[in-house]
Amino acid sequence: MLKIERVAKIFGGLKALNDVSFSLAAGEITGIIGPNGAGKTTLFNVITGIYSPSSGRVFYEGKDITGFPPEKLARLSMVRTFQGIELFSRMTVLENVMVGLHTKSQSGIIASALKLPGHLREERRIRERASYWLEFTGIIDLASTEAANLPFGKGRLLEIARAMALEPHIILMDEPAAGLNSRETSDLAELIEKIKDTGVTVALVEHDMELVMEICSRIIVLNLGHKIAEGTPREIQENEKVITAYLGED
């Protein structure tokens, strides 16, 4: 459902991505791994519209979305989370998730300023849905906490809840396990499986190998901007090129 075709991204003198192509099947959890500097986050940024690729195309659910800006992709039900969580720090946990429902609601400036009845009904529905996603990720009891005061692990969960509120078809997570201890990581693994079970496709950039091998059905390996391998977790673990990339020539 997501196809990357010969995507390249050049920054000044640096070729961050070089002729990368692969496809993701719907409803699966796919992992994207590689040593630091491999271009994984750049790849995500290209897919989610934060950068335009220097060349190549991105297809999503059959449509060519190359160069589409993030707000447009949100309406096409694509969402991502960030490596260093980007929360709305001055808003409460609940409000953060309510923003996730932005694309599922309509009231414009005029309706909001006049508090028209349609707007009020919609507000109630938004609160209800937002609460649902807080329960889904297990942080409903923190609903009125200010996001800036959350411990890091809960902040991650908030970002996921907010992303899920968008009711995406695909969620791209950038290093969701970074900074989590092992208990939090296994909770995360469960949560991601739960997300997959609702029918959402998951793409995961990660460094935590245990997590990746455990939950991903397919893995793509990048190194220095190139795709060097693709396959099931077992195949990747035994792949020579991958081992060399991580450990260096021996």
Place this chain on the structure above:
Amino acid sequence: MLGGMLTLFFHITLQISLPFAVVLAILVSTAVGSLFERLAISPLKDAEPIILVIITIGGSILIRGIAMLLWGKDTYALPMFSGSEPIVLWGATIMPQNLWIFGITLIIIMANRFFFYHSIIGKAMRACAFNRVASSLVGIDVKHMVFFSFAVSSAMGAVAGIIIAPLTMTSYDVGIMLGLKGFCAAIIGGMSTGIGTVAGGLIVGILESLGAGLISSGYKDAIAFIILLLILFIRPQGLFVKGDAERV
């Protein structure tokens, strides 16, 4: 403003000779700028840019207000550095003060160039502008650099005020337009410490004078800002700086 007013104060009220008055004025202005940085800027180093902008606005209002209290609202004339006899050069008349302005500006530009590109402190300051975190990681004390930059820019501002004062009079209120246009020039040329900024200043100055002649002099002040808006809309990084402004 402080440059001109303080020089007047030292020279006329305290009867100090002009060269010493100038030096003292520069020193005091620098002290004021540095004090401001210590008291109001560095405690808030992590705040949003908006907050810092507001604080500097507050600071400038405060300094102006104190100047007004000390010296009243009158305008004063600083004596010309070398008399008021115009000099005739190749058929054009020039006030000697203009030569002083030109010469001192040239010296400052060259001093700047030397300082920022050939001295350790100058290079350290440029490093901080590019990347604060990396700079502190290699051992540069960023706080000191910020302090220093305030001090240096206060000093230069004072000098600018002093050399202009004999020509354009000085009071508690001057300097705002000049400062704002200076900011425009910096943005137009590009926020670097090289030739770009200087060129920006030249462009603004020349276009402004041309405009005053061609259109009416009332609109003269608007010219700098119109150019500023055009540059910000079309090429925000400035005319003489390479590279893209950040997109996201």
Place this chain on the structure above:
Amino acid sequence: MRKEYDACDGYMKKEMLKFFIFAAVIIIAPVFIKGGYLMNVLIFVGIYTILAVALNLLLGLAGQISLGQAAFFGLGAYLSGVLTATYTVNPWLSMVIAFVTVGAIAFIIGFPILKLRGHYLAMATLGMGIIVYIIFNETVDLTGGPSGLSGIPHLTIGGMIFDSDLKSYYLVWFFTIVVILLSVNLASSRIGRALRAIHDSEVAARIMGVNARLLKVEIFACSGMFSALAGSLYAHTVTFISPTSFGFNVSIELLTMVIVGGLGSIYGSFLGAAILTLLPEFFRTFQDYDIIVYGITLIVITMFMPGGLVRGVPLMVMSVYNKWRPPSGPSRQGG
């Protein structure tokens, strides 16, 4: 989930209550003030409240700095003034024209300006403000230039002319209350959340589908329109306008009002406007000192009370109260 429903309705009720109390106080106030100079000043408090709230929507909510609000204020005033004084257009009609025209101008210029951030945006809005001010000064044939424009008619409804202080008070405050209501509604709505999201993390807001570019321009235009409304009211109330009322200094005063009251707090803007309009009147004899007071106030509030008075004062009261209250529960007895 039950809890969230109730919280939602409870919150709404609280907001409405606050608003009605505020409106009631405003409406009843003249009974206690018995006209005169204070009433006249309160009219201006109303006008500056509109302006401060407009700026707060832009600065406090959406996080976009603007040092040129006075430009929209002035455009509203001059459009109304010129249309009614020189071209004898009906005052209400010219107010509507000014409102819509300034909105359109703000919308158009908003697109390029709001691509900028931080000090670049500050400089651009500053430049805009100064350019507009210079235009007011130079287009003497139209605006009367530095000597100003006089003979602006009062507003009328039926046979009643809004020329006395009392009538002007109610006229101005009617609009002020409407603007406050609209703004409070906006701030607590989906749009308000989207704006705050843009303020906190524009990238994340866009990922969530917020069209940041468009929304910023829309709120900029909205802020401009409210400011123009204030300008029209100002013109019809004082019947004489000149460029000095719409210069850079005014933009700074508005900024101070918003900061003092509290960024993001609509009622805080009222507080800021009230304090900064009333205080100089009480210190008339120290007129020259007001410029110092602005400077110090800006610095002190920004440094020590970043949330403005609306948040800072309750916090201060709480911390003093906590210090003075006798400790409850078992007290520690030495080591």
